[in-house]
Amino acid sequence: MRFTTRTFLIITLLAILAGCGGPEPSNEPFSDFEKTVETYDVIEYAVPVFSEVDGVTYINDILIVNREYSLPPDYNPGLEPEVIDAYTRLIQDAAAEGYNLTIVSGFRSYQDQEAVYADLAGRLGEEEADQIALPPGHSEHQSGLAVDIGSVESASNAAVDFGDTPDYDWMKDVAHEYGFIVRYQEGKENITGLGYEPWHIRYVGEEAATEIYEEDLVLEEYLGID
Ligand SMILES: [Zn+2]
Known part of the structure; x- marks a missing residue:
């Protein structure tokens, strides 16, 4: 998938919503990141930000x-x-x-x-x-x-x-x-x-x-x- 500025903002938003206070020590450092990318795929075109x-x-x-x-x-x-x-x-x-x-x-x-x-x-x-x-x-x-x-x-x-x-x-x-x-x-x-x-x-x-x-x-x- 292509990573756009919007992609990054949404991932950041999800991270904030998930209450991430920083990385926890883990033996599987990439598991949380993969979950976030899956969530993004589902909502990709469904977050209209109006101005x-x-x-x-x-x-x-x-x-x-x-x-x-x-x-x-x-x-x-x-x-x-x-x-x-x-x-x-x-x-x-x-x-x-x-x-x-x-x-x-x-x-x-x-x-x-x-x-x-x-x-x-x-x-x-x-x-x-x-x-x-x-x-x-x-x-x-x-x-x-x-x-x-x-x-x-x-x-x-x-x-x-x-x-x-x-x-x-x-x-x-x-x-x-x-x-x-x-x-x-x-x-x-x-x-x-x-x-x-x-x-x-x-x-x-x-x-x-x-x-x-x-x-x-x-x-x-x-x-x-x-
Ligand atoms: Zn025309």
């Missing part, structure tokens, strides 16, 4: 926005520099491997999302609009940490689904190396609150993205709020 900064919710220091958690209307960071850096490297490395990736949609302000949602609701009715879009304040695009990505083909031809392209097939297995997760997974719609979106990637940093990818989780599961 709030200016109306933005973080869980274990990762920004969360979904149907339940929203961003304030004036939260307007634009695309975060580390996200631009990460997708630039992803697109360059894709090109070097013979794949074509392109950014289809980036930052979207609260007001932009309000317009998108109102337009959809006007055309489809609010119930149907809700299936494919999120109300203003609830879009991850407002966080500055998410982008929609496409292949050159899918971006220029509405009949081509990015999820069916070789470009996506390559991207889905390497995105975590750049700190991205495919945010809205097939079969996890009732947890994420949105349908499968192979094109929507969210930056969470390489360490969290790798854990989420390897354990086949969505962000809500990883943060213990599913």
Whole structure:
């Protein structure tokens, strides 16, 4: 297993809760340590530590926005520099491997999302609009940490689904190396609150993205709020 800062904090917490006052003389010095690691495996994704900064919710220091958690209307960071850096490297490395990736949609302000949602609701009715879009304040695009990505083909031809392209097939297995997760997974719609979106990637940093990818989780599961 990988030892992260969080792992260490939880192990420390368990040690404190267990009332460890220091090592007891023992012929088996490692037995207590092994027990602690087993306990950690069970609770690994179930200890959400919430914090709030200016109306933005973080869980274990990762920004969360979904149907339940929203961003304030004036939260307007634009695309975060580390996200631009990460997708630039992803697109360059894709090109070097013979794949074509392109950014289809980036930052979207609260007001932009309000317009998108109102337009959809006007055309489809609010119930149907809700299936494919999120109300203003609830879009991850407002966080500055998410982008929609496409292949050159899918971006220029509405009949081509990015999820069916070789470009996506390559991207889905390497995105975590750049700190991205495919945010809205097939079969996890009732947890994420949105349908499968192979094109929507969210930056969470390489360490969290790798854990989420390897354990086949969505962000809500990883943060213990599913
Ligand atoms: Zn998106």
